[in-house]
Amino acid sequence: MSIDKLIAENQPESFAFTKESEAQIKKILAKYPKDRAASAVMPLLDLAQRQHDNWIPMKAIEEIANRLDMAEIRVLEVASFYTMYNLKPVGKFFLQACTTTPCMLRGSDDMMRCIKDRLDIASGETSECGNFSLLEVECLGACVNAPILQVNDDFYEDLDYETTGALLDSLEAGEPLPVGSVKGRQGSESEQGATSLTALKSSAQEV
Ligand code: FES
The missing domain is CATH 1.10.10 (Arc Repressor Mutant, subunit A)
Structure with missing residues (x-):
């Protein structure tokens, strides 16, 4: 460009x-x-x-x-x-959507489709209301909780079509969803909860 x-x-x-x-x-x-x-x-x-x-x-x-x-x-x-620097005005909510391979495999297409359906913007554009700007970016370094949408300084993780819509609603309403995994995952734990070191924990308790 x-x-x-x-x-x-x-x-x-x-x-x-x-x-x-x-x-x-x-x-x-x-x-x-x-x-x-x-x-x-x-x-x-x-x-x-x-x-x-x-x-x-x-x-x-x-x-x-x-x-x-x-x-x-x-x-x-x-x-x-660096995509984190803006050389032209952006909306109140600057959305950086990761579509690199791990996010793509975990559904970033659905996340992007929701943004397009809801805000009618493509990467590099700002919504008609002026509140939302979108930029498609490379890996945001949080692949384990993919797909990731960064909103200003905050990461929203594990998004799909529905939860992306809920996130946009919450931003519009001025009551943003809690930052992090929308599925409530803590850190980068497995979706099934702890799956390793559990045996070690019980044998340690026996000692
Ligand atoms: S590929 Fe999306 S955060 Fe790494």
Whole structure:
């Protein structure tokens, strides 16, 4: 995709980190040697995004480049490579849907179909109401509870067509479902409950 399509057409004329962000930046920069300040590019992009309605304007790219003594294009390369950074406005709920093989085998097609049916959006689009944006992404690192839908910072797991609909309803109603497995799995336990070390537990109890 060309960079023009990734960047918002309407850009703000300025960007400045807030006082709170400045305090965070100080802590972040302290973690790196002075001549390796560029290593802080990802956390600074994250800070900029969080204080600017979940997207990063070009003025923030400029600001970060100046702070870290980097070429603007280098900062933009990072921001445009990782799907967690948005270079154009997104809805209040930013949905990142994983469709990589484990999620696909566990039903991510049904999850995507539900989003399409309910919100009429495809990857890269925002719903008519403006509340939901969807992005199809690669593995989110939670394959064992696939399929996964990330909503802003939260992971919803074990989704199917019905539970994806229930999740969207709950977000719309302002009462989001509990984060994690919609089947109530704890961590990454088996759907059948504990299946290993159970014998070990009973023999240990006998001792
Ligand atoms: S494949 Fe979807 S979380 Fe890993």
